[in-house]
Amino acid sequence: MACGLARMAEMVNTADPMGIGAQGREPGFDQRVWAMVARIPPGQLATYGQIAELIGAWGCARQVGWALRRLPLPSPIPWHRVVNARGCIAMSPGREGSDWIQADLLRAEGIPVDAEGRLPLARYRWRMELA
DNA sequence: GACTTGACATGGA
């Protein structure tokens, strides 16, 4: 479902041609997360909270994490460009090695990742207003 | 139904 204040914004906004938000369970949440993630330019990064905010789910960073967890791999969605606000790669439960895959993909795009999985988020952070 | 856990965020110690 929509999250907190985002629920209000969603009801007012009503930008759901498919009637997605009209459902009690909001089945299109994952789709919206993936669509937004897909908009992240190569070589740039976004945080879970940032994605949540962009899709109108303010404060629902965790749900973004769940949406990406449900993402079937391999996938065309650049999920590797999403990191936490601390500027490091988050590990995925049940998916051993997904962390190094993510690090590798990011390095391939020119973003340095150290052994700790940390990266210069401030430098590569995606700013939609510049897009 | 509650209780716990989690790919998070934020602010204070």
Next chain:
DNA sequence: CTCCATGCCAAGT
């Protein structure tokens, strides 16, 4: 900088 507490919501037990 790191660690801890709090808020958040969904899924699992």
